[in-house]
Amino acid sequence: MTVVTQPEIVENPPVAAGNPVARVALVGNPNSGKTSLFNQLTGLNQKVGNFPGVTVDKKTGVCQLSATQKVQIIDLPGTYSLYPKSLDERVIIDLLYDPASQHYPDLVIVTADASNLKRNLLLFTQLADLKIPAILALNMVDVAEKEGVKIDVPALHKGLGVPVIPMNARKGIGIAALKILMSQQLEATPVQFYTLPQELRPLTDTIKARFGLNTDYLALHYAHQYRSLKFLTAEEADWIEALVQTHEFKSNVAQADETIARYTYINELLLDVVRVERVEKDEKFSNRLDQILTHKVFGYLIFLAILFLVFQAIFTWASYPMDLIDQGFASLNGLIQDNFNGPLVNLLTEGIIAGLGGVLVFVPQIAILFAFIAILEETGYMARVTFMMDKIMRKFGLNGKSVVPLISGVACAVPAVMSARTIENWKDRMITIFVTPLMSCSARIPVYTVLIALVVPEKYYFGFLNLQGIVLMGLYLIGFLAAIFSALLLKVLLKARERSYFIMEFPVYKMPRWKNVGITIVEKSKAFVFEAGKVIVAISVILWVLASYGPGNSFEKAEQKAIVEAKQQNLSQTELDNLISSHQLESSYAGVIGRTIEPVIAPLGYNWKIGIALLTSFAAREVFVGTMSTIYSIGEEENVSTIKNKLMMEKDKDGNPYFTPARSFSLMIFYLFAMQCVSTLAVVRRETKSWMWPLAQLIYMSGLAYVMAFITYQLLS
Template sequence: MTVSAQPEALQSKRPAVSQKIAKIALVGNPNSGKTSLFNQLTGLNQKVGNFPGVTVDKKTGISQLTPNLKAQIIDLPGTYSLYPKSLDERVIIDLLYDPGSKHYPDLVVVTADASNLKRNLLLFTQLADLQIPAVLALNMVDVAETHGIKIDVPALQRELGVPVIPMNARKGIGIAALKIVMSQELEAVGRLFYEIPLELVPVVQSIKERFNLTNDYLALHFAHQHKNLKFLSSDDMAWFEEALKPVGFSSNTFQANETIARYTRINELLLDVVKVEKVNKNEKFSNRLDQVLTHKVFGYLIFFGILFLIFQAIFAWASYPMELIDVGIANLNELIQENFDGPLVNMLTEGVIAGLGGVLIFVPQIAILFAFIAILEETGYMARVTFMMDKVMRKFGLNGKSVVPLISGVACAVPAVMSARTIENWKDRMITIFVTPLMSCSARIPVYTVLIALVVPEKYYFGFLNLQGLVLMGLYLIGFLAAILSALLLKTILKARERSYFIMEFPVYKMPRWKNVGLTILEKSKTFVFEAGKVIVAISIVLWVLASYGPGNNFEVAEQQAIAEANAKGLTEEQTENKIASYQLEASYAGIVGRTIEPVIKPLGYDWKLGIALLTSFAAREVFVGTISTIYSIGEEENVSTIKNKLMSEKDANGDPFFTPARSFSLMIFYLFAMQCVSTLAIVRRETKSWTWPLAQLLYMSGLAYVMSFITYHIFR
């Protein structure tokens, strides 16, 4: 399909010559291709922040529309209409209902699924009645054609009164034409699709006068949404209550009537625009595929099979690049130590580089994890998983939409907690937020992989089943069981009258767009390295200082004691140096802190060194690896040995290996359950608007971690 020459009414008044960067908002239904379009327009020039005053993710990016013109693209949350049902959707009304805001867009690009145009046009007609300059990006025209749907684009353009650009955002088709239209200064839509009911005309007029509005439909939405508009004062709220009483204003009733009226208008509009021919075989194949993938038995087996593949891949596929990074860090340390000497060099190699190595070595595993998650979302399979799990989740006080935060929690609890905003029911949402951190996030991967490599042999069963991968999957399943059982407990504690319901639309099956997958991997890996990396390296430096110095003459005394004991036992020079390092570490500031908390953690099998790692891990779990890497590097002759070898060579007071299976599994269980993430606590506070929930999480998860670690240690001991 191609676009004919635009009618004169649709053409721009003049080229946009202002040096000011225009703000263009992308709006559309979920699964309409809005994210693909955003990635096509912005590429790598995008960033994630927060919308003003709320914690909803704000994705923005810069797009080069023409050689001389750039625009800021704002990717708004997906929504079916301007009547919000979730916190994400309320962001849209905050942005579009305040024309005086500095964030108000100059242009709105509405993405519409060409294969389901009727439903998508509901949102478009609402935006059009707000009189915002708009463009309709008619996406997935190829999918529509495979469904036997033919759209007369020039006719649709005339009916809507805005430019209509047919495209395939996934393949980049139509992007150039869209950029040309976006670079022009367009007029507002010149027609209305809905008339204000006569009984509301006086109220609408009063609202326009009080708030200095020029648009009738915007004034009507002020009446509907006044309780959710953050820029209104308490006096404004009181005024609305009085103004709406005389007309017996019922938001739900008028909203339902409006929706019926709009669909009636849309049906008339599409009569001569859309022709539907016989549905082709692809749709039948898609339906048959759904019968298998959402089957009450095979559907779950396939889903758990995919999870099994993911955890096997995290170990098997990532091993080679991890070895390369490990060797590279070791060689860099060795090169520096051979050519330089002094306290600063020690800090660089044993503090900074050791901590940095603890970050970079796990990037391959995290990249693989995010790659699989992105592919599942891109293909449309994740929506089927949500549907399948709804019946199961409801038994535990959750609903199908809770699966998205729980699965996202495997990557990171922070965005996972934020994604719970799509859950309309308050009780379901609170329970989901509370239990999501129990899912094993990517920050736990460094802890798991190091400890599993220590005590679980690298064996293969049937030629492809990796024992280490099986143990890793077991840890994830334990986390999932802990989450749903905790949800069941909360279900009996929390009381709410609000009824829960579940609505989920299946997107069409499609091949993943590898550019989107690549961008997701790059963005998430970069976030891990720079966000977690900053904390890890900073704490590694602090730890090196704390472990390298002590109060008074403690270090001198410790050295003398070590030498005297070494001479009495006839130790070699190397053994003497190791004993001096051990005594000095115990006499350092870090050793004093570790010794202080040792009595509390000793029942779990931990010593004062692990106590230091546990304390620093409360900033972020990833810090554990950097911490032990730093602690066990100090005083050793060979600073270039791998983390695994450092831990394997560690001995207890009796000269036996310190990291036994009992101690290692106890540590894994502790990190599985413990709430050791300040960022997650902060996000829960922002999402719940209360300290009660994050403090309850901290106490519950820490207590659970202590008890389960205690049991694990004594079982394996």
């Protein structure tokens, strides 16, 4: 029989002088404002790594409490209880159930939504019974007040036995008080929220003795979750399993009894703590808005309109800063070439600067994309999108939760694939991981935009509809259609009997916290620049060497051939120099490699120069633009400021523009489908723990890209 004990009332939560905390874990329900609080505490002092032994991201940051005191903040995945349902949530129990771990926190801050306190306190009472010092961050008090929810904070503070800080993390209210408490050494609450039934004590006492645990509740969780705890050895897990069987421990029954007992106490506490003065006939603003935004017809139209706005903005709003970056790189190159000479100068200007400039010019477009994504998430609209798309996804064999990775894939496939671990159903998770890279990520934007600018005129309809933006949106929609139809194919091929469910809580609509949006833009753009930059610099240097030197005396022969042709055609000295550079490039090591693979790609309309770009961009898609910029910079007499102009100057053997609509759209389609991202393949291998899935992705997507690019070129030629 489960016993609910009345807690000991604590007049003042104990705060003892002593060594300051060094490590703070931030825990809370999804949509409780945990991310906003993390950003307020850490600002830009954040980094993302991995928890030891698992593939789940660990977001950490440094919080400056005073001039001399700093603490590390660990932002744990959102969860509703300590009984995990996904890989994300298992990270929490691994961290909090191993007191010997170097990552074990000195303090836990639990964020709770003040407008929905009952649900949030379940997780808090579980954490409190682990006897880790804790603070309850009573967040979103402004939302609670608007809904007529009044909370007696002193009474809540008394009943829980821990400090309670009312706050509005989005606006920074309450942060100063929280930092003061964090700078002190807090003790665990003496309140016991759940007392184990007597029949479970022999089991938990044995586990406590074996592992040296100091709480009954932690020992109970060892019995519940011994197979999920990564820090336990196989021998220890087997020992617990035998013990559980000996005591005939029924985990599901015990968990249900515990949950009922906790909610019984929470209900009794909230009767004295919370008063609701809301008039029921006053419909919430969020519900009224949801009637429009999630409408079975208008909801989809509004979503498409928002997407349309995003892609229009990517072309129109970014044009001015892109021009400035273009001019800056052109001026820098010109300045260096006017004042210095030599092979190293050529390497710097034609290789490194040309390669980097070809990609960095697209940072404004990347920043705009991430800004829109951050705003949609901050306002709460993204959750509604996943709800609406669930109805469509299920018809193609995907889980409603698959929408989150697919939408995230528009930014980057790597975190998108990792976010699929929230999907409990194995089949749905594997299908989602497999098809997510077909969504056009931000790394494809440089490829799309430079090719669209070559062949799609910058026309406006009705004064504001940009034709280039319409084409870009079309490419993204093709990627989405490819993903869901590929999922349908896998639905037929993969056999599994598991049933999947879609449960998601809608956060209330709210104005975006612009500081958080700004942090997201800076972080994501910085990651794009540095991750792409490292690859581009390395490849640009290699490419310049391969394109500047050739086997044997091939360069001398190329020069002699160019001189003969120049005499026959009566070319000027400038034209002769350009012809020599062209022949030497074709005779270089890069040219030899390109000519070798040219027969394979010729049916797609590509020459050897594009072939080199295809090879190098298998490291990362965005390298295509840097490669083309580097190749077309070799030996140029006059610095051409933009990669677009460099490609426009390329002519075929008949003197016509080489990058025709057929060739350009074929390239766009190839990059839309091709798996050209080593990082994505690596993370798929890590998430699936098998080489089968990434190799299958590589073969399937490369084959699909080749076939679709071939069809596109033949149809448009």
